[in-house]
Amino acid sequence: MEQTAAVERSDLIKTLQKEQETEGYISDEAIERIATEFDVPPVEVEGVVSFYTQFKRIPPGKYHIMVCDGTACHIIGAPLILTWLADALGIRDGETDENGLFSMESVACLGCCSLAPVISINGKVYGKLDRKKLLKTIREYKKAEDSNGRSNQTQSKSTAENTGAAE
């Protein structure tokens, strides 16, 4: 009987991991759906999600920043990286900004310790960071985002003008 409960819990965890892999986080809807699937109350699924730090309840930003806090990076400045990012983005570890643009998460070793301290943004690695290099990188993402926004606005304006929708 206990073994069945353990198997079900491990299946539940696997399902939650799959959900997070696909969606990037565990939404309220997913909790409800998975609870129905496993025939357990949603509060039980919520309990599992909050117990394991691997599960996120907030959607990640468009640019997800992983700050390595493995031993090499920690010793050489990961806590400072987290502080500088928090100041630059207005979010703390595990949060997403209000525009849904940046999210930040400290993680264990990213596997490139010789480049410490290291972050990755959507999988792209930036190493040997100091404050200047870090802030420059963030500024570049913000700038690219701004010009994307501007070109989208120009595009919609010209589409609207071409279709006469602006009149």
Ligand code: FES
């Ligand atoms: S400890 Fe940061 S990459 Fe290994």
